[in-house]
Amino acid sequence: xxxGRLMTLPNHLSxxxxxxxxxxxxxxxxxxPRKRSRWSISLGGILIFAAGMMVGFxxxxxxxxxxxxxxxxxxxxxxxxxxxxxxx
Amino acid sequence: xxxxxxxxxxxxxxxxxxxxxxxxxxxxxxxxxxMTLVGQTAEFRSGGERFLPAADRSGESPRFxxxxxxxxxxxxxxxxxEFVYEIQNSSIVNDDAGEPAQFDETVIESSAILExxxxxxxxxxxxxxxxxxxxxxxxxxxxxxxxxxHR
Numbered sequence: 001x002x003x004g005r006l007m008t009l010p011n012h013l014s015x016x017x018x019x020x021x022x023x024x025x026x027x028x029x030x031x032x033p034r035k036r037s038r039w040s041i042s043l044g045g046i047l048i049f050a051a052g053m054m055v056g057f058x059x060x061x062x063x064x065x066x067x068x069x070x071x072x073x074x075x076x077x078x079x080x081x082x083x084x085x086x087x088x
Numbered sequence: 089x090x091x092x093x094x095x096x097x098x099x100x101x102x103x104x105x106x107x108x109x110x111x112x113x114x115x116x117x118x119x120x121x122x123m124t125l126v127g128q129t130a131e132f133r134s135g136g137e138r139f140l141p142a143a144d145r146s147g148e149s150p151r152f153x154x155x156x157x158x159x160x161x162x163x164x165x166x167x168x169x170e171f172v173y174e175i176q177n178s179s180i181v182n183d184d185a186g187e188p189a190q191f192d193e194t195v196i197e198s199s200a201i202l203e204x205x206x207x208x209x210x211x212x213x214x215x216x217x218x219x220x221x222x223x224x225x226x227x228x229x230x231x232x233x234x235x236x237x238h239r
Binding site: 071072073074075076077078079080081082083 | 112113114115116117118119120121122123124125126130132134155157159161169171225226227228229230231232233234235
């Protein structure tokens with residue numbers, strides 16, 4: 001190999017230099033990205049969106065709660081005397 | 089005894105009508121209304137003060153007799169309102185001239201979870217000397233109304 005070009009054999013060729021048996025196998029085998037189901041992507045998106053909503057809306061819900069909390073309390077008292085079925 | 093809720097943190101509100109029907113003729117001593125903020129304490133006092141000799145004989149100190157109620161509404165995480173109250177019912181037992189007055193005192197500290205507009209009855213049926221003497225008992229009922237903040 002000295003002075004020559006550095007060459008690598010394609011994967012589909014054997015070390016003996018056999019030609020590919022079919023034209024289709026001449027296409028280099030490039031690993032294709034793993035295909036995911038469209039449904040799984042949608043489900044993940046929905047979950048992420050729901051989690052974001054819960055985290056993001058918690059302060060708003062708290063603010064709404066405290067904004068509308070009962071503020072003033074008016075208490076009627078009634079003090080009375082009687083025997084009221086007491087044994088005494 | 090009355091079937092009144094007292095000394096119970098999960099006390100349920102009571103309707104006043106059956107209690108009043110048991111009592112027969114009752115004397116309403118007072119019907120005050122107090123208003124307070126959530127988390128703040130409202131106090132009501134009805135009675136008087138009697139000056140008693142101080143323990144160290146340095147003079148006289150006033151002592152309250154009558155009914156004193158302090159109510160603190162609190163907001164629970166569930167959204168319900170909890171009323172923490174302390175009611176003091178004291179009266180003078182002997183009122184003889186020339187002798188220092190003796191007091192008969194009952195203090196009830198409790199709390200109740202109430203809805204708006206519902207009565208809670210505190211039965212002060214304690215075996216006190218004053219109750220035995222008069223044969224009558226004092227009862228305090230409270231009914232809260234809470235209002236939203238106006239904007």
